[in-house]
Amino acid sequence: MIIRMSKVEIVGPKGRLLEVLTRLGEKGILQLDDELFPLPGKEPPVKALLPDKKTLAERTFFLVLQEEIKELLGLLPAPPVRDGYLAPLPVIDVVAALVKKHLPLCREWNRTREVLGRELQELSGYDTLLQTFEPLLQKAGGDTSLEFIGVTIKDPALVERFRRLAAEETAGRFELETARTADGALVGLIATEKKMAQRLRRALSDGQIPELTLPKPYSDLPLAERGAALRARQQEVEEELARLSEEEERFARRWLPIYRRVLHWLTERLALLEASAAVFETGMCFYIQGWTPAAEVAPLRDDLEGRFRGEVLLSELVIREEDLDRVPVALQNPPYFKPFELLSRLLPLPRYTSFDPTTFLGLFFPLFFGMILGDIGYGLVLAVLVAVLLRAWPTGQNITDAAKILGVCAAYSLIFGVLFGEFFGDFGARRLGLQPILFERSQALLPLLYFSLSVGFAHILLGQILGVLAALNRHLRREALLKVLGILFLLLLVALVSARFVPHPWLGDTHLILALLGISLLALFAGGLLAPLELLKSVGNIISYTRIMAIGLTSVLLAQIANRLGGMTGDVFAGILVAGLLHFFNLVLGVFAPTVHALRLHYVEFFSKFLEPGGRRFEPLDRSHP
Amino acid sequence: MEQALLALAAALAIGLPALATGWAQSRIGAAGAGTLAEKPELSATIIILVAIPETMVILGFVVATMILVLE
Numbered sequence: 109m110i111i112r113m114s115k116v117e118i119v120g121p122k123g124r125l126l127e128v129l130t131r132l133g134e135k136g137i138l139q140l141d142d143e144l145f146p147l148p149g150k151e152p153p154v155k156a157l158l159p160d161k162k163t164l165a166e167r168t169f170f171l172v173l174q175e176e177i178k179e180l181l182g183l184l185p186a187p188p189v190r191d192g193y194l195a196p197l198p199v200i201d202v203v204a205a206l207v208k209k210h211l212p213l214c215r216e217w218n219r220t221r222e223v224l225g226r227e228l229q230e231l232s233g234y235d236t237l238l239q240t241f242e243p244l245l246q247k248a249g250g251d252t253s254l255e256f257i258g259v260t261i262k263d264p265a266l267v268e269r270f271r272r273l274a275a276e277e278t279a280g281r282f283e284l285e286t287a288r289t290a291d292g293a294l295v296g297l298i299a300t301e302k303k304m305a306q307r308l309r310r311a312l313s314d315g316q317i318p319e320l321t322l323p324k325p326y327s328d329l330p331l332a333e334r335g336a337a338l339r340a341r342q343q344e345v346e347e348e349l350a351r352l353s354e355e356e357e358r359f360a361r362r363w364l365p366i367y368r369r370v371l372h373w374l375t376e377r378l379a380l381l382e383a384s385a386a387v388f389e390t391g392m393c394f395y396i397q398g399w400t401p402a403a404e405v406a407p408l409r410d411d412l413e414g415r416f417r418g419e420v421l422l423s424e425l426v427i428r429e430e431d432l433d434r435v436p437v438a439l440q441n442p443p444y445f446k447p448f449e450l451l452s453r454l455l456p457l458p459r460y461t462s463f464d465p466t467t468f469l470g471l472f473f474p475l476f477f478g479m480i481l482g483d484i485g486y487g488l489v490l491a492v493l494v495a496v497l498l499r500a501w502p503t504g505q506n507i508t509d510a511a512k513i514l515g516v517c518a519a520y521s522l523i524f525g526v527l528f529g530e531f532f533g534d535f536g537a538r539r540l541g542l543q544p545i546l547f548e549r550s551q552a553l554l555p556l557l558y559f560s561l562s563v564g565f566a567h568i569l570l571g572q573i574l575g576v577l578a579a580l581n582r583h584l585r586r587e588a589l590l591k592v593l594g595i596l597f598l599l600l601l602v603a604l605v606s607a608r609f610v611p612h613p614w615l616g617d618t619h620l621i622l623a624l625l626g627i628s629l630l631a632l633f634a635g636g637l638l639a640p641l642e643l644l645k646s647v648g649n650i651i652s653y654t655r656i657m658a659i660g661l662t663s664v665l666l667a668q669i670a671n672r673l674g675g676m677t678g679d680v681f682a683g684i685l686v687a688g689l690l691h692f693f694n695l696v697l698g699v700f701a702p703t704v705h706a707l708r709l710h711y712v713e714f715f716s717k718f719l720e721p722g723g724r725r726f727e728p729l730d731r732s733h734p
Numbered sequence: 735m736e737q738a739l740l741a742l743a744a745a746l747a748i749g750l751p752a753l754a755t756g757w758a759q760s761r762i763g764a765a766g767a768g769t770l771a772e773k774p775e776l777s778a779t780i781i782i783l784v785a786i787p788e789t790m791v792i793l794g795f796v797v798a799t800m801i802l803v804l805e
Contacts, residue, residue: 454778454782553803554803554804557796557799651793652789652792654792654793654796655789655792658796704781704782704785705788707782708785708786711782712786
């Protein structure tokens with residue numbers, strides 16, 4: 109349900125503003141509203157509180173410091189450290205100076221780490237290549253009159269083209285060996301005479317075939333020493349990186365608790381300074397206006413008066429008609445309804461004068477689900493599934509909520525299963541002698557249709573009544589009148605339909621039709637051309653509830669088919685397997701379809717009658733969120 | 735002959751809305767898939783939107799049932 113809100117005003121001496129805002133932030137139950145002014149009878153000198161030069165400078169200083177600390181924390185590792193309990197305000201200047209000293213140091217560490225990391229990556233790449241080339245070089249037999257050229261071959265199909273090119277440039281005096289590196293790339297090594305090598309290199313460059321070259325210090329070394337030199341440098345870099353990590357971690361362990369504490373304090377402080385933008389002032393006092401849950405007004409008043417020794421006063425104000433659109437909305441539901449907020453969250457927040465859809469979803473969603481699925485066997489399977497889900501995810505918010513909703517739905521499926529006499533379709537009736545209390549769905553199509561339409565009528569009628577109340581809450585009399593006409597229209601229509609079955613002694617069809625026409629005319633005058641169409645729309649909404657019958661019937665027929673196919677196998681195990689598979693398939697559909705359609709009946713048919721979207725979420729002043 | 739016509743009428747009553755529902759769901763489904771690529775949090779809303787045209791085939795089913803049952 110939507111929590112009742114109160115509009116409150118807090119007044120106190122200007123010097124205590126920050127303390128008051130701090131306290132309000134701690135309590136977290138007041139939403140400031142800077143658009144409620146000007147108050148009637150409180151003409152200027154009440155004006156918006158403008159920050160003075162000192163406050164502005166303080167805010168800028170805090171913002172810069174906050175950004176610097178955030179950057180510093182981003183550069184440092186995050187080992188587990190103790191909590192900091194430093195009171196930052198007295199030492200804030202020292203902290204600012206420290207950050208100025210530490211930030212360049214951490215930036216330098218970070219830069220070194222990046223450079224070393226890049227070098228290590230390059231070295232390991234070269235090492236992979238050298239490891240690939242080593243067997244090829246050994247094959248060449250260490251001939252010093254030869255020159256070796258390494259290339260990367262992007263496409264294996266190009267090897268032949270590459271071979272032809274090398275043959276042309278060296279007059280066939282070359283040897284080409286290819287191999288795959290550890291990461292899967294194809295590389296080739298050409299051995300040719302030194303005098304041919306230059307021409308071949310030029311040709312490779314013209315053909316845009318990249319040659320593999322080692323960086324300078326290694327390319328000058330003899331081939332046999334290159335691998336060892338590379339690996340030695342790799343080890344050196346790794347050691348440097350490890351030293352750096354150690355140093356950073358030591359630094360982080362020492363300074364992280366302090367910086368984290370200061371950052372937290374800064375966030376709170378900036379949140380308060382931000383909130384002061386919604387404050388008003390006179391020469392000596394500050395004014396705060398806002399919204400708080402009605403139940404919290406008295407405790408908050410006592411708290412402020414006690415804490416500030418009567419210097420700060422809280423008074424409750426009357427909510428004016430023009431304030432209604434500004435009242436923030438907070439939902440609070442008892443434990444049974446709470447999980448259904450998962451479904452109502454899909455809708456936009458209702459206005460304060462409207463209703464919380466959660467309550468209605470909690471009441472009717474499982475009911476419709478049960479009416480559609482309506483099977484003892486399926487209900488039991490769902491109950492077991494719910495137990496498993498709740499055991500596996502005892503605290504995961506969304507999954508737990510979904511499991512709880514499914515639990516209620518399973519209970520309703522059991523109840524309607526008993527009423528319809530269904531246990532895995534007609535298995536209960538054929539094998540266990542189960543008899544329906546209401547009717548057998550697969551045989552009683554018309555009663556099922558009337559039942560669904562009756563449910564739809566009751567649901568839509570409730571929606572219309574709630575629509576009248578919502579319109580009256582907002583003082584929209586014309587809209588309320590139209591809703592009342594809608595109710596009368598539906599009642600007369602039902603009377604007209606029921607007269608087909610039970611003729612009334614004095615209320616004839618003619619009277620009813622004339623009354624319906626009269627209501628349509630009234631609606632036309634009261635609401636314009638579209639109003640009579642709106643009346644007819646309600647009829648369409650009620651007819652839409654026939655899906656309860658249609659989908660329910662599909663479910664029960666599928667269950668019967670599963671039983672028959674299982675029986676046709678002529679073997680107990682095969683029969684159980686076939687029937688089990690089909691029942692499983694039906695159960696999956698039987699959970700999905702009722703969920704979607706029960707939701708649709710609510711969202712499209714029912715809520716359109718009364719729910720007014722566009723509410724402002726209640727976001728109380730919270731000192732940790734600027 | 736009358737039986738055959740009734741059966742044909744029932745078949746048309748459910749068949750045509752089924753085609754219409756399929757076509758509408760294909761359009762909504764395609765748009766919904768595009769929406770989900772950008773805003774996965776709207777998945778529940780998209781499921782509802784895809785289910786909306788099913789009204790047609792459900793009403794077709796009801797009419798077909800009535801044709802056959804109330805003959």
